[in-house]
Amino acid sequence: MDNIMRLPLGALASNCYIIPAENNQAVVIDPASSAEVTAALDTEDMTLGGIIITHGHFDHFAGAAALKALTNAPIYAPDLDAEMLQSAEKSWAWFMRGTEFAPVYPDHLFSDGEEFSVCGVDFRVMGAPGHTAGSCLLFCERLNVIFTGDVLFQNSIGRTDGFSGSDRMMAQSLRKIAEIDGNYQILCGHGDTSTLDYEKKYNPYLG
Numbered sequence: 001m002d003n004i005m006r007l008p009l010g011a012l013a014s015n016c017y018i019i020p021a022e023n024n025q026a027v028v029i030d031p032a033s034s035a036e037v038t039a040a041l042d043t044e045d046m047t048l049g050g051i052i053i054t055h056g057h058f059d060h061f062a063g064a065a066a067l068k069a070l071t072n073a074p075i076y077a078p079d080l081d082a083e084m085l086q087s088a089e090k091s092w093a094w095f096m097r098g099t100e101f102a103p104v105y106p107d108h109l110f111s112d113g114e115e116f117s118v119c120g121v122d123f124r125v126m127g128a129p130g131h132t133a134g135s136c137l138l139f140c141e142r143l144n145v146i147f148t149g150d151v152l153f154q155n156s157i158g159r160t161d162g163f164s165g166s167d168r169m170m171a172q173s174l175r176k177i178a179e180i181d182g183n184y185q186i187l188c189g190h191g192d193t194s195t196l197d198y199e200k201k202y203n204p205y206l207g
Helices: 035-043 064-071 079-086 167-178 196-202
Strands: 005-009 014-020 025-029 047-052 075-078 108-110 115-118 121-127 136-140 145-149 185-188
Touching: 005 035, 014 035, 014 185, 035 047, 035 064, 047 064, 047 115, 075 079, 079 108, 167 196, 185 196
Parallel strands: 025 047, 047 075, 075 108, 145 185
Antiparallel strands: 005 014, 014 025, 115 121, 121 136, 136 145
């Protein structure tokens, strides 16, 4: 279960992550498109067992509806961003030019402090609003990783000027992140991976 795949997808090169799970299944996080995800799963001889969306911007869920239609895999998403998943305007779908907007209706909604398991992969949710109201960090303790969506990037953070974004909430979230113990690997929504220790030392927004 340790070989997490990273696929930069779509017009904004949004990072989609594929986590090998039990029984040759996979958990997919933030599928910006469906074709590349399906091809990767076929290459690795895996079936899609679950889809997780970190927040309600279209460049992170553009392929979710198609994958659901193909596989009937359940979709997990943050409760506070649920309305964004059905709105082209609120989800900034115009960023994905040439991609038809397909609304997503999650099977499971999660919130701050919740723990849930998908195909034997356990996740813990830490709410981190600011980029959007439902933005969060997804901890996977077994793999020592945090999926940060667009909250935290290498040496940077997500913008706060979209629907439900908030500078004040982002500042509060960053203070919480700076207090996290342990040197987790940081798997961001865009750009290169990092580590929590590195970001605490070099990210100007965590200083």
